[in-house]
Amino acid sequence: RSRVSLARCRGMASSSSPSAAAGASAAARVGVVQMTSEAASSGVKFLCFPEVFSFIGSKDGESIKIAEPLDGPIMQRYCSLAKESSMWLSLGGFQEKGPDDSHQYNTHVLIDDSGEIRSSYRKIHLFDVDVPGNMVYKESRFTTAGDTVVAVDSPFGRLGLTVCYDLRFPELYQCLRFKHQAQVLLVPSAFTKVTGEAHWEILLRARAIETQCYVIAAAQAGKHNEKRESYGDSIIIDPWGTVIARLPDRLSTGFAVADIDLSKVEAVRTKMPISELRRRTNE
Numbered sequence: 001r002s003r004v005s006l007a008r009c010r011g012m013a014s015s016s017s018p019s020a021a022a023g024a025s026a027a028a029r030v031g032v033v034q035m036t037s038e039a040a041s042s043g044v045k046f047l048c049f050p051e052v053f054s055f056i057g058s059k060d061g062e063s064i065k066i067a068e069p070l071d072g073p074i075m076q077r078y079c080s081l082a083k084e085s086s087m088w089l090s091l092g093g094f095q096e097k098g099p100d101d102s103h104q105y106n107t108h109v110l111i112d113d114s115g116e117i118r119s120s121y122r123k124i125h126l127f128d129v130d131v132p133g134n135m136v137y138k139e140s141r142f143t144t145a146g147d148t149v150v151a152v153d154s155p156f157g158r159l160g161l162t163v164c165y166d167l168r169f170p171e172l173y174q175c176l177r178f179k180h181q182a183q184v185l186l187v188p189s190a191f192t193k194v195t196g197e198a199h200w201e202i203l204l205r206a207r208a209i210e211t212q213c214y215v216i217a218a219a220q221a222g223k224h225n226e227k228r229e230s231y232g233d234s235i236i237i238d239p240w241g242t243v244i245a246r247l248p249d250r251l252s253t254g255f256a257v258a259d260i261d262l263s264k265v266e267a268v269r270t271k272m273p274i275s276e277l278r279r280r281t282n283e
């Protein structure tokens with residue numbers, strides 16, 4: 001059994017200026033450090049933050065200016081934080097410096113409790129969508145898609161790394177479960193208000209049920225600036241599809257805690273052996 005947690009804090013959910021030191025807003029940084037220490041005192045060993053945890057731009061392309069490589073100053077700070085608090089961190093949606101000056105990667109970074117980057121995953125499915133009644137998003141204009149599925153061992157089970165809009169592509173999660181043997185799926189997100197209200201929790205529970213994995217989904221929430229608002233309860237779901245922890249959308253700050261018990265993953269899979277009964281209807 002291991003204690004895991006989702007967190008969100010004020011400052012994270014608001015627009016920050018690219019001129020702020022090291023790209024991350026001061027408010028977000030203070031909030032993240034505070035959240036981490038509060039979670040540590042509750043016995044949490046693994047803390048997950050949502051997509052765009054260190055910066056949300058208010059203008060198109062703004063985050064290109066603050067994009068950094070994974071060995072840059074922003075990530076070094078988070079590595080120190082992980083080490084000081086002896087905690088693993090999942091940081092979804094980091095603006096990683098891209099292949100050229102006009103593109104970044106949307107990268108989910110996993111840091112271990114000794115402060116080393118264990119793994120990173122570049123978002124594969126980019127959000128080029130005309131949201132009904134809202135606005136047209138074109139993430140691919142400034143972001144280059146990743147092309148590699150990433151799963152990694154941890155003390156909390158084998159983790160599958162994904163980001164936000166990936167959630168709508170179940171084949172990625174099937175691949176994480178059946179090809180990469182994932183036991184816990186991570187889905188840090190910044191869903192739009194319109195699509196989040198309609199689909200967020202349903203999609204997450206479906207992914208948990210059909211893969212028989214824990215799902216840990218840290219969500220941005222609230223109004224970030226004039227143009228952008230996110231929706232989502234941050235939730236942890238067990239491999240039977242039950243929500244076992246929730247940080248409601250209406251709270252701008254806080255964390256939610258659950259215990260992960262990998263024997264539950266095995267129990268669900270043994271009783272309902274979908275990996276053996278699977279027919280490759282898709283191939």
Ligand SMILES: O=C(O)CNC(=O)[C@H](CS)NC(=O)CCC(=O)C(=O)O
Pocket residue numbers: 051052056057093106126127137139164165166168190191192195196
């Ligand atoms: O651009 C940034 O600042 C960070 N990236 C995001 O917030 C991304 C791309 S705009 N958002 C989503 O993927 C929302 C998905 C969604 O809402 C859905 O699938 O319904």
